[in-house]
Amino acid sequence: MFPYVALSKDKKWMPGPYSGVELMVLHKNEQTGGVTVLRKFAAGTTVPAHVHPQANETAFILSGEWEESGVVYSQGTCFFAPKGEQHGPHIALTEVISLTAFDGPLTVV
Numbered sequence: 001m002f003p004y005v006a007l008s009k010d011k012k013w014m015p016g017p018y019s020g021v022e023l024m025v026l027h028k029n030e031q032t033g034g035v036t037v038l039r040k041f042a043a044g045t046t047v048p049a050h051v052h053p054q055a056n057e058t059a060f061i062l063s064g065e066w067e068e069s070g071v072v073y074s075q076g077t078c079f080f081a082p083k084g085e086q087h088g089p090h091i092a093l094t095e096v097i098s099l100t101a102f103d104g105p106l107t108v109v
Contacts, residue, residue: 013040017108020045020092033105041066041092049088055104057081064096 006026013022020042027036034055041047041064059079066073068090073079081087083104 008038018045018047021047032103034101034103035106036099036101037106038062039096039098039100041090041096041098043092043094045092047088047090049086051084051086051109052081052102052107053084053109054107055102056083057087057100057102059098059100062097062099065093066096067091067093 004027008024008026011024011026013024015021016023016039022040024038024040025035026038028034039059057080059081061073061075061077063075066077068079068088072093079087
């Protein structure tokens with residue numbers, strides 16, 4: 001048995017760090033500050049190039065189409081961005097839902 005289980009039906013969407021982005025926190029590691037979240041990007045949302053200075057980011061697209069550097073990615077794509085490395089801009093061509101893990105505090109600059 002897992003020591004922690006999160007059911008998305010019991011969680012709520014909350015505003016993300018950018019307009020058009022919502023987050024659902026599934027788990028937070030109190031020791032590292034790392035979080036596992038569902039992210040929902042409204043169709044047409046552009047997230048500018050940015051850096052997560054305190055956490056590596058791993059994102060897996062569950063649904064939708066996302067454009068990154070002129071390439072369109074869809075369901076089943078996994079992205080990894082090392083902490084401190086700029087990535088983006090990201091463009092949600094449709095509504096996009098991703099499962100994303102940050103191994104440290106979720107900060108954006």
